[in-house]
Amino acid sequence: MSSAETTVAESNTTDEVVAELRRRSSFVFVSHVKPDGDTLGAGLALGLALKQLGKRVAYFQQDPVPRNLRFLPDSEDVTRDVAADLPADTLWVFCDMSDFTRAGEYLPAIPREHMLDIDHHLGNSHFGAFNYVLPTEASTGTCVLRLLHALGVTITPEIATCILTTIMTDTGAFMHTNTTPAVLRMSAEMIELGADKPLITDQIFANKRFAATKLLGMALERAVLDDDGRFCWTYVDEAMLREANADGEDTEEIVQHLRAVDGVECAALFKDYEGAVRVSLRSRGRINVQAAAAMLGGGGHFMASGLTYPERDLRKAVDGVHAALRAQGL
Known part of the structure; x- marks a missing residue:
């Protein structure tokens, strides 16, 4: 187990979370209200990866996708509607929120055993049956990147763009103090894998109404x-x-x-x-x-x-x- 994973005793290990991701057949990725690039990009990245494994994937978000994030792949599938035919083993994956109430009032009632909490916030309440909370990570997306590597999926240009979006959002385009050498190496990896950094820069940081x-x-x-x-x-x-x-x-x-x-x-x-x-x-x-x-x-x-x-x-x-x-x- 890495030092990041031992920071919070209640967090599950990467192997435990990956085993649960492999075991389940269906997933709903949940973003918080007033969504930003981290909550949305992290969920989209893991959702795109799980589709490679033949999993059923949906995205729940109470608020509409912000104008500056509509370039993200699969963002057109984000909705507050919930399908009526979700399988019984559906895992609801909450990205970048310290408590599930941050998902808003339209979130349906979900048993705790069907919740996975992926986050990097201090003070996370560990509300899920499974919690992957790594406070030393720069973004929730970099937590997801650990899972992608462990799953062994192909990090496509679309997934890489989602992950780089989470990093650039939460580092303020690499200006904040959480821009560590490891973060820059991860960013370089995503760009090498096809992440569209110019598009991210333009849409989030250089395209104001x-x-x-x-x-x-x-x-x-x-x-x-x-x-x-x-x-x-x-x-x-x-x-x-x-x-x-x-x-x-x-x-x-x-x-x-x-x-x-x-x-x-x-x-x-x-x-x-x-x-x-x-x-x-x-x-x-x-x-x-x-x-x-x-x-x-x-x-x-x-x-x-x-x-x-x-x-x-x-x-x-x-x-x-x-x-x-x-x-x-x-």
């Missing part, structure tokens, strides 16, 4: 520096979305601009629309935003986390998150 650019300008105009310049935050609300003709997908890069401000140690974007205040947190490395988010019912990673504030009150959310960050040493 004009509405998103307008919304970014509005959010930056409202940005606030607190704590002697260590904390930068702003918000997006429904009025701003209407004015920019934007939607929730257009908010994705805003928090990164806040984090990039000179002297800022922690950044927050408050998204006050769709009936809730959701918060995206980013850290430069000193402040543990995962611990801060956990204090308010959220989670994620040391340097990138999120939460939904318990009340829909923007002022209370700003104050509550600020207090949680200060408790972590801001």
